[in-house]
Amino acid sequence: xxxxxxxxxxxxxxxxxxxxxxxxxKLAECVGIKFQQIQKYETGANRVSASxxxxxxxxxxxxxxxxxEGLREEAGKDAPEPTSSVPADMMGDKEAMDLVRSYxxxxxxxxxxxxxxxxxxxxxx
Numbered sequence: 001x002x003x004x005x006x007x008x009x010x011x012x013x014x015x016x017x018x019x020x021x022x023x024x025x026k027l028a029e030c031v032g033i034k035f036q037q038i039q040k041y042e043t044g045a046n047r048v049s050a051s052x053x054x055x056x057x058x059x060x061x062x063x064x065x066x067x068x069e070g071l072r073e074e075a076g077k078d079a080p081e082p083t084s085s086v087p088a089d090m091m092g093d094k095e096a097m098d099l100v101r102s103y104x105x106x107x108x109x110x111x112x113x114x115x116x117x118x119x120x121x122x123x124x125x
Contacts, residue, residue, distance in 0.1 A: 006046075006047050008067075008068070010041050012069070013041055019101055030059035031052065064094070
């Protein structure tokens with residue numbers, strides 16, 4: 001069974017890769033490995049060495065600490081979560097990540113108007 005830390009780090013690799021719009025193949029090329037290894041890292045099936053994590057962080061343009069953010073909260077998730085319309089692992093949802101990436105690709109003045117529209121629509125629902 002995969003260790004909680006390996007699974008968390010793998011999820012964070014996948015989230016960041018999706019956010020920057022990079023494929024597993026491209027990330028693998030950047031760090032000098034095969035894409036199948038990236039798949040194993042992202043699922044937590046294989047543990048990422050410190051030097052490899054450093055290379056991945058460099059390729060994804062984040063600090064190594066990024067991959068450990070939220071780990072303490074995730075480790076303490078034994079209690080049932082309150083019901084909410086927001087998924088517990090929103091950043092693990094590919095559709096949500098695509099939406100965030102698309103949102104930030106919109107010019108800032110239009111982005112503000114889109115944000116206000118979304119607020120109004122969510123209040124109506």
